[in-house]
Amino acid sequence: MSRRSRRRPVRKSSPMRTFVALAAAERLEVRTAFTCNMPVQENTLDPLLIHKYENPLPNPLDAASVYRPSSVITSRGVRTESYTIGMYQTTQDILGNVDLMGPDGTSVIGTTRFQTPIYGYGTSQATASFPGKTFVVPQNTNVSVHWVNQLGTVANYLMNPYMDGSDMMNTPDMMAMPANNGVPTVPHLHGGHTESASDGQPDQWFTQALPETVGGRAVIDRGPQATKANDTYVYDPSVNAAAHEYWYHDHALGYTRTNVYAGLAGLYFTRDGLDTGTAANKLGLPSGKYEVPLMIADKMFTPDGQLYYPHQVDPAGCVRMLPEAFGDVMTVNGKAWPVMHVEPRAYRFRVLDGCDSRFLNLWLTRDTDTTLAPAATLMQVGTDQGLLYKPVAQQNVLLGPGERADIVVDFSKFAPGTKLIMRNDAATPYDGGDPVDPATTGQVMEFIVDAPLTRSYPNPTLRASLLPAAIRQLTPTRGQATVQVGLFESEIEETFTVPDTSPGAAAGATTTATFTAIVPKLGTLEAGPLDYHDPNTESISLNNTAVWEIYNTTADVHPVHLHLVAFQVLSRQDFTVNDVTGAYEKTGDVRPATGSEVGWKDTVKTYPGTVTRIVAKFDRAGTYMWHCHIFSHEENDMMRPFKVVAPVVTPKAAALGSQTSPSLTTRFAMPQMSPMSMPPQAMAFSAMAPMPAAGDEGTQPTGQRRAVPTSSATAGPRGANTSSAGVLAVKSAVKAAVFQGLARGN
Numbered sequence: 001m002s003r004r005s006r007r008r009p010v011r012k013s014s015p016m017r018t019f020v021a022l023a024a025a026e027r028l029e030v031r032t033a034f035t036c037n038m039p040v041q042e043n044t045l046d047p048l049l050i051h052k053y054e055n056p057l058p059n060p061l062d063a064a065s066v067y068r069p070s071s072v073i074t075s076r077g078v079r080t081e082s083y084t085i086g087m088y089q090t091t092q093d094i095l096g097n098v099d100l101m102g103p104d105g106t107s108v109i110g111t112t113r114f115q116t117p118i119y120g121y122g123t124s125q126a127t128a129s130f131p132g133k134t135f136v137v138p139q140n141t142n143v144s145v146h147w148v149n150q151l152g153t154v155a156n157y158l159m160n161p162y163m164d165g166s167d168m169m170n171t172p173d174m175m176a177m178p179a180n181n182g183v184p185t186v187p188h189l190h191g192g193h194t195e196s197a198s199d200g201q202p203d204q205w206f207t208q209a210l211p212e213t214v215g216g217r218a219v220i221d222r223g224p225q226a227t228k229a230n231d232t233y234v235y236d237p238s239v240n241a242a243a244h245e246y247w248y249h250d251h252a253l254g255y256t257r258t259n260v261y262a263g264l265a266g267l268y269f270t271r272d273g274l275d276t277g278t279a280a281n282k283l284g285l286p287s288g289k290y291e292v293p294l295m296i297a298d299k300m301f302t303p304d305g306q307l308y309y310p311h312q313v314d315p316a317g318c319v320r321m322l323p324e325a326f327g328d329v330m331t332v333n334g335k336a337w338p339v340m341h342v343e344p345r346a347y348r349f350r351v352l353d354g355c356d357s358r359f360l361n362l363w364l365t366r367d368t369d370t371t372l373a374p375a376a377t378l379m380q381v382g383t384d385q386g387l388l389y390k391p392v393a394q395q396n397v398l399l400g401p402g403e404r405a406d407i408v409v410d411f412s413k414f415a416p417g418t419k420l421i422m423r424n425d426a427a428t429p430y431d432g433g434d435p436v437d438p439a440t441t442g443q444v445m446e447f448i449v450d451a452p453l454t455r456s457y458p459n460p461t462l463r464a465s466l467l468p469a470a471i472r473q474l475t476p477t478r479g480q481a482t483v484q485v486g487l488f489e490s491e492i493e494e495t496f497t498v499p500d501t502s503p504g505a506a507a508g509a510t511t512t513a514t515f516t517a518i519v520p521k522l523g524t525l526e527a528g529p530l531d532y533h534d535p536n537t538e539s540i541s542l543n544n545t546a547v548w549e550i551y552n553t554t555a556d557v558h559p560v561h562l563h564l565v566a567f568q569v570l571s572r573q574d575f576t577v578n579d580v581t582g583a584y585e586k587t588g589d590v591r592p593a594t595g596s597e598v599g600w601k602d603t604v605k606t607y608p609g610t611v612t613r614i615v616a617k618f619d620r621a622g623t624y625m626w627h628c629h630i631f632s633h634e635e636n637d638m639m640r641p642f643k644v645v646a647p648v649v650t651p652k653a654a655a656l657g658s659q660t661s662p663s664l665t666t667r668f669a670m671p672q673m674s675p676m677s678m679p680p681q682a683m684a685f686s687a688m689a690p691m692p693a694a695g696d697e698g699t700q701p702t703g704q705r706r707a708v709p710t711s712s713a714t715a716g717p718r719g720a721n722t723s724s725a726g727v728l729a730v731k732s733a734v735k736a737a738v739f740q741g742l743a744r745g746n
């Protein structure tokens with residue numbers, strides 16, 4: 001149920017199947033099955049042993065859970081907050097009470113509790129936590145964070161034995177290879193309008209300061225794109241132009257999914273004059289203890305309470321990554337199936353899908369209602385990048401990994417003692433995969449309406465309009481080409497030579513075994529699927545507003561995230577791939593974005609056989625990432641760069657890959673794109689007719705697919721034994737591949 005080692009059948013007859021078949025079977029490798037020395041942990045904790053609705057829900061906006069800056073300086077009217085935040089290994093009681101089974105394995109003889117080893121962000125090891133503490137930043141604040149990696153070496157990696165180097169990866173150069181084996185990390189502020197050098201991109205990773213093997217001198221190893229020598233990242237005021245919920249999490253190459261799974265994730269809120277975070281806000285938004293972030297993440301555990309990361313095993317007996325990783329325990333704010341006692345009043349929930357691969361379709365039911373009928377309206381007031389113009393009343397909220405929903409729930413109509421369960425029914429993978437288990441992953445948390453009403457804080461009435469004006473649809477810059485990109489899914493087949501253990505086989509005889517891995521990728525319509533380290537194919541001129549058309553040729557829904565920008569979702573439309581010409585042909589109605597998608601987003605659900613059209617202004621030069629936010633997809637390897645290119649580039653800047661870092665003064669002078677700065681005569685873009693697509697007729701033959709060379713030809717000796725010498729050989733080969741990728745101009 002929780003793992004998928006084989007591609008499920010395509011849900012419906014789809015014209016995409018032809019194309020998927022074309023992209024499949026990308027390469028055939030032959031491996032010799034050396035003994036894989038990694039122990040493979042297969043026992044997991046039965047999630048039904050975990051007591052539901054006993055763990056009190058922590059509030060990441062409680063004062064004790066919010067970072068305090070180490071210094072605040074105001075100069076020329078600009079506030080600068082400085083922080084030093086580390087990444088530590090610590091432990092946390094995530095599960096709460098767990099039934100303890102007797103020796104017979106069937107009778108419960110008591111309960112036990114576990115301290116689960118985690119990685120956490122914090123200002124000290126003692127205070128590090130999952131989720132990490134919360135940033136709450138006033139608008140127009142310059143935030144400077146010195147990030148300090150304290151995670152030691154990969155030999156002690158928390159997610160061992162599930163992380164063993166590039167063997168685990170299906171694309172070998174998708175793995176950071178630090179010379180001194182430190183755990184690579186790099187924090188990324190998801191949603192941030194951040195300079196490229198502070199963006200926390202996969203090849204900007206850095207390690208703890210470790211004594212060099214030769215020389216004994218402490219060194220921090222850094223990825224090829226790390227340009228911040230002191231690992232102090234700047235989130236300047238343009239990051240926090242208007243109130244929003246961002247989140248920060250690790251993004252290191254090949255370690256993102258496991259670092260985040262281990263706990264390296266936290267929240268980042270900005271307040272502004274409208275959404276003040278106080279009772280004085282004029283929008284009727286609940287505040288104080290009535291505003292509660294919900295970071296939802298599914299996990300799995302070993303029987304002794306350690307985090308377990310789902311995997312598969314190849315014919316050599318080596319651990320390999322799955323196309324998706326689904327847990328069987330739902331956590332909210334770092335607690336399994338928590339409970340929140342609420343007053344009979346309105347609450348504001350800042351919901352984040354922080355899962356590796358799991359979509360969340362959330363709604364509230366009465367605990368006694370076996371029909372699971374929706375029992376409360378989820379009034380959505382905001383999305384990824386801030387407030388909606390008008391609240392959207394919904395019975396359920398659907399989120400893909402990385403997406404946020406800002407919702408208000410009014411508990412005042414419920415009788416004292418009413419219990420409400422937050423449920424989830426999003427299939428895995430979404431939306432044609434396995435159903436949730438109603439007893440485990442179909443439940444998220446519980447609300448009990450039994451706290452006494454605090455009469456000194458009146459229940460606010462939500463305003464009908466939250467912004468002074470509707471959000472105006474961006475106009476693409478004349479002459480700027482539409483960016484046309486695709487989501488692809490290919491398979492790699494590897495043939496292993498393994499000992500023949502069949503009856504009657506001669507001693508020492510060998511036979512072959514085939515291993516098939518699903519490799520999701522991004523690419524272009526012209527070139528088809530490309531590797532992450534292939535040369536950049538998307539360039540947008542600085543300050544241009546560009547439309548992106550994202551064609552999903554796969555069978556699953558993927559949440560596509562663009563770094564740097566806040567975008568608007570324009571529309572969706574079906575497409576087919578012409579069997580004869582290979583051309584992409586749009587068909588059927590253009591479906592404009594509606595409801596809660598009529599707002600500023602940074603992550604969008606792209607549906608199978610559908611082209612999703614978004615528009616954004618690209619107002620900061622540099623290299624950025626766009627990727628699927630299913631962490632297992634982005635690392636495997638559904639991630640690509642894009643570049644925002646200034647018209648005049650000095651030779652020096654060109655050599656640095658256009659990673660220009662404008663001076664602070666320049667940054668302040670840059671136009672800021674935010675709902676707050678929209679002219680009052682703006683109109684709701686949902687009401688506007690969709691724009692003609694610049695590339696509507698521009699379909700491309702696919703015969704030349706993979707014209708761009710990929711780095712897969714440099715695959716190292718994967719599948720070799722995992723003794724330290726073998727690992728070193730693999731690492732050096734992969735490292736060479738990474739640098740070759742850079743040399744090709746990526």
Ligand SMILES: [Cu+2]
Nearest residue numbers: 558628630633
């Ligand atoms: Cu994906």
